[in-house]
Amino acid sequence: MEGYLVYIRPIRYQSFKKYGHTIRSTDNLTQLYSYDYALINCRDGTEDVVFAYENPVYIEPASGIGVLVVLYDDSPEIFLFARPVCINPDVEFCVLPYDCDFSYYIYSSGIHAERPFNAHALVRSNRTRxxxxxxxxxxxxxxxxxxxxxxxxxxxxxxxxxxxxxxxxxxxxxxxxxxxxxxxxxxxxxxxxxxxxxxxxxxxxxxxxxxxxxxxxxxxxxxxxxxxxxxxxxxxxxxxxxxxxxxxxxxxxxxxxxxxxxxxxxxxxxxxxxxxxxxxxINRKEIVHRAKQLITQGLSHGDCSVAEIARQLNISTSHLYRIFKEFTGDSVQTFIINERFSLAKEMIALGSMNISQISARLDFCSPTYFSTKFKDRFGMTPREYSRSVYRK
Known part of the structure; x- marks a missing residue:
């Protein structure tokens, strides 16, 4: 077999008939009273050997995932071993684990021959590299x-x-x-x-x-x-x-x-x-849109850091500053300040928090500083604004 094995084919009647035949029911195997019976455990360290029996041999998966390697005119073919099969006399074969330990039952009679064959290399060629x-x-x-x-x-x-x-x-x-x-x-x-x-x-x-x-x-x-x-x-x-x-x-x-x-x-x-x-x-508009969302989310939870926003967007802070200015006309800090006061008005209107709580949530250094800046921007203190909202 030349090249690399891309996938392992399943056992089907037509593809397997030159080596033997498939068995529909495992009940048929229990009738083989005259055959020797064994449970074989395969591991990655299994010796590289192929076997050939003078009489038909029956094999059946027991646990795990395994592959069946059969040789025809010394040319190997590999099948995913997921169903019981009968292998014809003098057909060389071996069973190997695939990514894990594997066990199978074998029913055989008469003598058998064996010889070295590096079947593991064929199966390994199917692994991710x-x-x-x-x-x-x-x-x-x-x-x-x-x-x-x-x-x-x-x-x-x-x-x-x-x-x-x-x-x-x-x-x-x-x-x-x-x-x-x-x-x-x-x-x-x-x-x-x-x-x-x-x-x-x-x-x-x-x-x-x-x-x-x-x-x-x-x-x-x-x-x-x-x-x-x-x-x-x-x-x-x-x-x-x-x-x-x-x-x-x-x-x-x-x-x-x-x-x-x-x-x-x-x-x-x-x-x-x-x-x-x-x-x-790079979709800079999408970055700016996402940055705005993260700023709003961060402010509402009292935690808005430009460095953290840049980290979540997988860009540098300097890149964020540059493209934000390019697409909005404002700096990131200006947007954060505007958004902070916009959220402050919403929180005041909602009425579920007092002025001190709103000041702390939006990361102002003190309620007094918050009130001063609020009045500078809107011409009234937060308390005055709250009363005007309630009257409405």
């Missing part, structure tokens, strides 16, 4: 032309994609120049530092994650990003802002697809020309 166990951080950052990060090392993988501008990455003493539309991956425990080129601002995406892979499959070099990979990044950014119960699954699945494209060589290395940043569009 790369898995993303966790995404630790996902952060889009905008920095000025003098940006410098002095460096760190950590026990997980990290991907960095340059969306706007240019960056220099220093990895274990080696320098890499990253242009717009290029990406680099740091291995665990590699010391890495970055700095801008002092010519223009820079925007980049950082993803830190835990990866398990067979062999040295991911090379540390700069990759140029094509449209398909940018689409994967877009989905991940969208899910990082959506934050529902399946967002983590979507992000991990798309990160795995991205890495698999790198491993297969479907993403070109550095020498290709850069792609304009416009191809990698």
């Amino acid at each position: 790369l898995s993303i166990n966790r995404i630790y951080t996902f952060l889009y950052m905008e920095e000025n032309k003098n940006f410098v990060f002095k460096g760190e090392r950590h026990p997980y993988w990290e991907l960095m994609y340059v969306d706007i501008g240019e960056l220099t990455a220093v990895v274990s003493g080696e320098k890499y120049q990253l242009k717009q539309g290029e990406m680099i991956i740091y291995r665990p425990n590699e010391f890495h530092a970055i700095h801008a080129n002092k010519k223009s601002m820079v925007s980049f995406l950082n993803i830190a994650f835990d990866l398990q892979a067979e062999g040295d499959v991911i090379k540390r070099r700069i990759y140029h990003i094509d449209k398909d990979v940018r689409d994967l990044l877009r989905i991940m950014i969208s899910e990082s802002q959506r934050q529902d119960e399946y967002s983590v699954d979507f992000m991990e699945a798309n990160l795995k697809l991205l890495l698999l494209r790198l491993i297969r060589g479907e993403v070109a290395p550095q020498e290709n020309a850069a792609v304009p940043s416009e191809e990698f569009v």
